[in-house]
Amino acid sequence: MTKNKALVVGARGVIGSNLVEHLNGLPAWEVIGLSRRGGPGQLAVDLLDADDTRTKLAGLTDVTHVFYAAYQDRPTWAELVPPNLAMLVNVVDAVEPVARGLRHVSLMQGYKVYGAHLGPFKTPAREDDPPHLPPEFNVDQQQFLEDRQQGKAWTWSALRPSVVGGTALGNPMNLAVAIATYASISKQLGVPLRFPGKSGAYDALLELTDSGLLAKATVWAATSPAAANQAFNITNGDLFRWNELWPKLAAWFGMEVAPPLQMSLQDVMADKGPLWDRMQTEHGLAGTPYADVSSWGFADFVFGWDYDFFADGSKARRAGFHEHVETEQMFYRLFGQLRQRRIIP
Structure with missing residues (x-):
């Protein structure tokens, strides 16, 4: 059985910790967790430091899937953009050149894409709804992946859970x-x-979205050809x-x-x-x-x-x-x- 090697970025959070647990229960996966503070079996990396990220991830030559669920809070919506975009860019810049077998980059988003944090928005929100006025780091992150993926063998997916x-x-x-x-x-x-x-x-x-359900959906989107290079709303269903x-x-x-x-x-x-x-x-x-x-x-x-x-x-x-x-x-x-x-x- 071919082994997949997952790098879970943001492994201590609500989303990342459940994803690590889910992947560890699957027979075809090996998992490396990454977080700012680190922890048992995890890498401690300052993703805002491009050099530290490159150095710490240089040995991950066998990573096949990157699951990105990291987040840095800031006081305003505009201030969220630079650090959260930079962290994703630093991870991809560090992993892509060394992981020759990279097959997928998974991005965790949310309903901010639809402007849900700003006030009443069109419901039900759909993945092809028109964008709202920036700033919005989720949109910038997805655009980065779309641009970076052009001509590459790997694919991307974006998961949009509710709370x-x-x-x-x-x-x-x-x-x-x-x-x-x-x-x-x-x-x-x-x-x-x-x-x-x-x-x-x-x-x-x-x-709402259950973290265990989201973990299953994230792995599905990362491994299903039908989900390649697309965004998906993931909800409990009620x-x-x-x-x-x-x-x-x-x-x-x-x-x-x-x-x-x-x-x-x-x-x-x-x-x-x-x-x-x-x-x-x-x-x-x-x-x-x-x-x-x-x-x-x-x-x-x-x-x-x-x-x-x-x-x-x-x-x-x-x-x-x-x-x-x-x-x-x-x-x-x-x-x-x-x-x-x-x-x-």
Whole structure:
């Protein structure tokens, strides 16, 4: 059996960590993880440093697939472009000349391509929707790959998930962990679980993407000829409204709900670190730093979407990817994993 050699860039994040786990469970793959901080079995690389990237990746001559899921946050949309484009360019510049058997470069994107972060956008969003006014680093990254691939033997793909559900800690964009932490602290304080977002957000139509489902789709797109040199929306396959799902999530934690109350989690949860430390002692938890479960800014962002937020995932199905996940059950599974790992009580 021919072995594929995967380089997963951004291997510590919600997306990358699940992709590494999925690839390690497949018989035909070897995996190298890459992240800024490194870790067990991972390379520590500063992707913003072209020389460091070239030096650290010079020995990866047998890499066949690059899975790019790295991200650097910045205060404004315009400021996101230079570092996030540079990191991808540095990776390809380092790997392509030495990995003579390179077959595919996979790019992780999102609904920012459709302007979803700016306000109400056309739904369902489709892969061939017209672009919006820049800046947008996802678009620049894809354009770089399209241009770089011309005349080459390797192909590219771009995956566009919605908000991704996973359990990786220390990540600035982890909604499931934020909800679980918010619920656990609310329960500890004896208050009901209130939806903290805008009133319109409680009623908007949404979708999410399970990290395990996304990992399967990413490998499918990287290995299927029908997916070569294309972008695909990857979603769980169902839609929901918080007004129906939120009480069910509260029930999982054994909590009552009360009417929504708009509040900034970044503000109201800022002083809860000492309480979190006491909860860990009281409930015999794993000792996870509060900063590692505090994706409050991202949760505020998601709960502020008072407009429909979903895309058409049928293109991937037409091309051959048919996996789907029920979003409600996804949350229960993720919460259960966090409880099993003693992250939450």
